[in-house]
Amino acid sequence: MLRNKFKTTICLVLLGLSMQLSAQKYSNEFMTIGVSATAQGMSNAVVASVNDGTAGYWNPAGLVGIKNFQVNVMHAEWFAGIAKYDYLSFAKPLQKNKAYIGISVIRLGIDNIPYTFRLVDADGSINYDNVTPFSAADYAGLISYARNWEKLNLKIGGNVKIIHRNIGRFGKAWGFGLDLGLQYDVNISDRSKWTFGLMARDITSTFNAWTFTLSEEEKVILATTGNDIPESSVESTLPSIILGGAYVGQLNENVGFRAELDFDVTTDGRRNVLISSDALSIDPHFGMELGYKNYLFLRAGVGNIQEALDDIDGTSTSYTVQPNFGVGLRFNKFKLDYALTDIGDVSQVAYSHIFSLSLDFVPKRGSKGEDFFKQGAGGNQKSPTSKKRKQKEDDFFKNEGKKDSSEKAVKEKTEQSSKGNNRPPVIEQIDL
Numbered sequence: 001m002l003r004n005k006f007k008t009t010i011c012l013v014l015l016g017l018s019m020q021l022s023a024q025k026y027s028n029e030f031m032t033i034g035v036s037a038t039a040q041g042m043s044n045a046v047v048a049s050v051n052d053g054t055a056g057y058w059n060p061a062g063l064v065g066i067k068n069f070q071v072n073v074m075h076a077e078w079f080a081g082i083a084k085y086d087y088l089s090f091a092k093p094l095q096k097n098k099a100y101i102g103i104s105v106i107r108l109g110i111d112n113i114p115y116t117f118r119l120v121d122a123d124g125s126i127n128y129d130n131v132t133p134f135s136a137a138d139y140a141g142l143i144s145y146a147r148n149w150e151k152l153n154l155k156i157g158g159n160v161k162i163i164h165r166n167i168g169r170f171g172k173a174w175g176f177g178l179d180l181g182l183q184y185d186v187n188i189s190d191r192s193k194w195t196f197g198l199m200a201r202d203i204t205s206t207f208n209a210w211t212f213t214l215s216e217e218e219k220v221i222l223a224t225t226g227n228d229i230p231e232s233s234v235e236s237t238l239p240s241i242i243l244g245g246a247y248v249g250q251l252n253e254n255v256g257f258r259a260e261l262d263f264d265v266t267t268d269g270r271r272n273v274l275i276s277s278d279a280l281s282i283d284p285h286f287g288m289e290l291g292y293k294n295y296l297f298l299r300a301g302v303g304n305i306q307e308a309l310d311d312i313d314g315t316s317t318s319y320t321v322q323p324n325f326g327v328g329l330r331f332n333k334f335k336l337d338y339a340l341t342d343i344g345d346v347s348q349v350a351y352s353h354i355f356s357l358s359l360d361f362v363p364k365r366g367s368k369g370e371d372f373f374k375q376g377a378g379g380n381q382k383s384p385t386s387k388k389r390k391q392k393e394d395d396f397f398k399n400e401g402k403k404d405s406s407e408k409a410v411k412e413k414t415e416q417s418s419k420g421n422n423r424p425p426v427i428e429q430i431d432l
Contacts, residue, residue, distance in 0.1 A: 027237040028163060028175070028206060030108040030138045035074055035087040037337035037356040041326015042287025043301025045260040048183060048197030048244035052358065053091035056102035056144035059181035059199045059242075060157030063100035063146040066091050067360075074356035083110050087356075091144070100157075102144035109137030115168065117218075134168030146181075153185040163206065169213055171230060177206030177237065192249025199242040206237040241265040251290075259288040274305045274319070287324075297328035299339070333360050 036054040039046045050058045051065025053072045069092040076085040084107075091102035111133070118130040141164075146157030163175030179201050186194040211232045214222075222229050246260035264283040270276045273283035285303030304322035309315070326339035335358040340351050 027208065027235050028138075028140075028202075030085075031106070031140055031163075031201075031237075033085060033108070035089075035104075035106070035356075036072060036358075037074065037326055037339035037354045038289075038297075038299070038328060039287075040339035040341045040354050041299035041301060041324055041328075041337070042260065042289060043285040043303035043322070043324045043341075045244065045246075045262040045285050045287035045301055045303070047181075047199050047242045047260075047262050048195050048246040049248055049258050049260050050197075053089045053102060055146075055157070055181075056089055056091060056104040056142055056159065057087075057106075059183060059197050060102070060144040060146050060159050060179065061155040061181040061183040061197070063091055063102050063144060063157055064148040064155040064183070066093060066100060067097070068092070069361045071359040071361075072356065074354070076352060076354050078352070083108070098147070100144075100146040102142075102146075104140075104142040104144065106140040106142075107137060109135055111135045111137075113168070134170075136167040137165070139164040142179075153187070155183040155185075157181045161206070163208060165208065170218075171210060171212040173208040173210040173235075175206050175208035175237075177202045178204050188249070192247070195246050195248060197242075197244040197246070199244075201240045201242070202237045203239050205239060208235045208237070209233075210235065238266075238268045240267060254293055256291040256294070257289070259286075261286045272306050295330045297326075297330075297337075299326035299328070300324065304342070334358070335360070 034040060034044045035057045038052075039050070039054065039058060044058075047059045050062040052062070053066060053070040055062030055065070070090070072087070072089045072091075074085075074087040077083065078085075086107045087104070089102060089104040091100065093100050113134050113136060115132045115134050119126060119128070121127050121130070140161055142159045142161045144157060144159050146155060148155050158181065159179035161177050161179065163177065164173070165175075166172040179199065180203055181200070182198045184196045186196075188194065209232075210230075212230045214229070219229050242262055242264050244260055244262035246258055248258040249256070251257050262285055264273075264285070266281045266283075267279070269281075270278055271281040271283070273281045275282035275284075283303075284305065285301065287299065287301030287303075289297055289299045291297045301324045302321050303324070304320075306320055307317050308320045309317055322342055324339060324341040326337060326341075328335060328337040330336075337356045337358070339354040341354060342351055
């Protein structure tokens, strides 16, 4: 009896594996969770304004905004650490800032799942030495490339992504897909602008080819318990589009501001979002950020608008929203961000604490918020280094002018003395 219970547990795991094939509507759903606490604090409304290394995920066109080699990392957990979500990216400019490249790696997994199929020996005794762990994990690798079309204020980028999903030795899948991203700027002044973004994911559809390795004994158990035996097949992730518009600029010399509204458009049927139909569904979300001298950042956003049943009568419905909050601090070349959010909307706990870290190997710091606009809006503000260099040049030419005036005065005095008498001229001391 005990042996059958443990076998049923394994069957449920394998059943979950087979269910992934029939639920193609949410294929590769782990790729929609999002990365970086900066974006999470703004309810993921960053497609138009993102301009750091995380752009490889959100919109590869935004890689044009990086100035130096940059590293970004994030870690999140669900269910008291049972499920772990990790993100790592590298990005750098190439060809004297004419081209940009990025590499991103994402993993969502549950590790150390006990495989108890052989927990009970043939004589009925329990042998824990027979319990072996396995992992169920989803992986994604993105290679990003971007270029800046300055004449048109247009940035363009793309991703090549590789998907790998596995559940222990029972099944695995490999997938391949392409993304395309655009950002277009409309300058309002030298310190503010409108920017618009488009991120087309899985533009050719992303196909995952699943293969399964089950023993004959495992197949028999699945059959006798009324479960389908998973077979090798292919699942597809249909294209989706994210459209966004943002305002980025300076409120004053110390405070920078950006606000963005995005629309997630999916083409895989009706979803529980604000605007839904059989053809497509549209999920809006809004975020904003205040930055003080490019060192302190405050963020807020709202998203995940859904229609939910009333908890009391169970028949009437109302719309619910999810507010998010975040803060960020920059320490020289390090930037630490925090977000209070329900990341991925997969946990019964309302909110989670999310942290991410960014490392810029050649930081550029501003004195009065100019860097916020330069980084957030791509402005043409002069850097502090340029100002210091110009001041030194002005001082140099000013001193040279004084020197020339003194030499001219000496020469005139000498000529006047020579004309007044035939004695050798006496040159009076003139302070230089």
